[in-house]
Amino acid sequence: MEQGFRASMNWLHTWAGVVLGGLLFAIFWMGTLAVFDREIDRWMAPMIRLPAAEKPFSLESLRPLYETAAAAKSPFFSVGLPTDRDAAIRVLWSDQSGQTHRFIDPNTGAVLPDPGTLAGTRFIFPFHYMLHIRAENIGYWLVGLAAMAMMALCVSGVIIHRKIFTDFFTFRPDRKPRRLVLDLHNVTGVLGWPFHFLITLSGLVIFWSTYFPSAWQLTYNGDRLAFFADAYGNVVPKGRSGESGGMASFDAMASEARRVWEGSALRYVFVRNPGDAKSIVQIGRLDEGIVSSTYDAAYFDGPTGALISYKSGTAPVMSVQRFLAGFHFIQFRHWSLRWIYFGLGLTGCVLIATGYLFWLESRRKKHAQLGLKGVRIVEGLAVGSVTGMLIATAAFFVANRLLPLGAEAFGLDRAALEVWTFYLVWLATFAHAWARPQRAWMEQCWTVAALACAAALLNWITTGDHLVRSLSYRHLWPIAGMDILLLAGSAIAAVSALRLSRPSRVARVRHA
Known part of the structure; x- marks a missing residue:
């Protein structure tokens, strides 16, 4: 029975790797690059290679762009504020031609030239989790399928390697290619196993609402906004009133948000229904000192600037999910750990590549003798x-x-x-x-x-x-x-x- 179980695990390990190895390599490679997606942005867009701002930036200087978004009837107006990894201010809204991106120099307030590139944050990072296939969430499902296969590969790999710790300390570069490839596969597999398993598991957890939609659809009758309000503490946005409305001082609302969070830095400003009498301003808190992804936000009435509500911390039922999301996204400030992520991501790529190579080397001669085309x-x-x-x-x-x-x-x-x-x-x-x-x-x-x-x-x-x-x-x-x-x-x-x-x-x- 034990031999039969190991044989089935060996079959699963082999064919899950062969069939989905290419997709897994693409996901791991892009995920590894995405560890430094903001840095790739700066390399690909020279105009945002800016020094850190020497003085506080006034959000009021963005009002002309806000007025443009309001005039275009955009459903939102988003401002990404500078961080240590990204010195430029990123402004985004939508109009009839699609989404409009603007980059602002926080030192001068000047609008920078359009970079004309999706770079790391808009091409490499989305490719990692949805392959840029948006129709019917097919991209998300393909990545989810690959993630399940990776977890199966991690588990079956441990089972079929009886001498797993011995294999870790065995590397024979002077041997035949097949032996060399297998040793390298074993070393990278054992070295990165905890990381590969947890990073894959956390990736699945992040998109649980996509992979298991019935869990919240039945409970909330398909009302995604109500679900997000309970799960993440979001304020459910009101529909447009159809009446024009002004916008209170962005700086005053930002100052109030800092006050309630005892001076914490801010991560973003997001306006729903800009230019409308029912506009809502959401200001997010920047917390790079913890692993968990925080969704701390303060909500203001747009026309009056009155504080509607704010939240700090994560609800207990979501704390594990938020920790796993933060573990996966690595948005906390820790450069040494970021490089470790990058290195372990590369070991995952080597693991997948050597798995392919071992399959090829172990079957090349036999397939040639039998006239089979599988190896080719x-x-x-x-x-x-x-x-x-x-x-x-x-x-x-x-x-x-x-x-x-x-x-x-x-x-x-x-x-x-x-x-x-x-x-x-x-x-x-x-x-x-x-x-x-x-x-x-x-x-x-x-x-x-x-x-x-x-x-x-x-x-x-x-x-x-x-x-x-x-x-x-x-x-x-x-x-x-x-x-x-x-x-x-x-x-x-x-x-x-x-x-x-x-x-x-x-x-x-x-x-x-």
């Missing part, structure tokens, strides 16, 4: 999913530095051109992998090396922020970090390509 199909999928994803990401960065501001082509704006570059390059890597199976890994590693290095050099050429300069100014350290990681990735990819180009390796692949 899976190898093309693996190459496109692993090195192909790296190439597409690097191409996304290169396109960002090559396209001038305001660029348009084929009816697409600059941000859309960057995104199309990502997807078309990614698709091309799959075609290349199936067309040149014997050299795909090596050639794509060289491509990663070239594009990553080009991205760092283009940043220098187009902005003047070379490494010496960016390391000299504190507000440019994120730019230096991005360039260093690009150059390090380029070097690692080049070394991998050189190892793959060894005659013994090429001969073995061709023989297979």
Whole structure:
């Protein structure tokens, strides 16, 4: 019975990894990058590479933008306030043409040029949790399916490895490729197991209301706003009255919010129904000192500025969910831990990639003898999913530095051109992998090396922020970090390509 159970776990571990490994790699890779999504924003949008504000910023200077949003009948007006990771003020509202984004320099109050990019927070981060597939929440469900598979892989991996701790301390780089790949798979699996399991579990918990909608729909008769009011303490917004209304002083409301929170910094200002007599202003509290995601907010009547209500802390029934969400989003201030997240995220990527490689190495010879095409199909999928994803990401960065501001082509704006570059390059890597199976890994590693290095050099050429300069100014350290990681990735990819180009390796692949 025990052998049968282990065999079933081995089957589950193998085929869950093979079938969903590509999707898992994309999710883990984008999640790893999203650890530094704000820093990627600053690299991709040079106009927001700003030093921290030296004096308090007056929210009243945003009133002209608010009036524009009110005149457009936007349902909301959102202001993201500066933090240590993002010095620019982000303003967002909606009109007939879609959403409008503006970036403000808090030092001068000037509206900055449109970056023309979705960058980290609007492309990489959403890709991580919904793949940019919005129809019928399909993207969320695909990510949820992959997350369940990852949890199954974590559990089954422990079960099928009887000598799990021995495997952790066993790494034989001088052995045959199959043994080397398995050792690397075991080491990264054991090293990152607690993190991989908890980060996957927390990702599922965050979207529980999407994956288990009946839990709140039956209780609240489908009224999402009423559910949010009880779960998160939100004030249920009133509908538009149809009557125009003024807006009280933003600075006065912000000052009152700081008072009730004993001087805490503010995270955002959000106006519902701007320009309407029933507008409500929601001001969020910035609390970077705790792990849990806080939804502390103060609510004001827009026209009068009167405080409606405020809340501090999380309801007990939601405290576990808020902690897991904070653990996953890592919005608290802790740079050392942020780098640990990044490193463990990379171990997850290596774990998935080596799982693919072990499957291929263990079946290559047998499939060749039997005339089966399974290895070739899976190898093309693996190459496109692993090195192909790296190439597409690097191409996304290169396109960002090559396209001038305001660029348009084929009816697409600059941000859309960057995104199309990502997807078309990614698709091309799959075609290349199936067309040149014997050299795909090596050639794509060289491509990663070239594009990553080009991205760092283009940043220098187009902005003047070379490494010496960016390391000299504190507000440019994120730019230096991005360039260093690009150059390090380029070097690692080049070394991998050189190892793959060894005659013994090429001969073995061709023989297979």
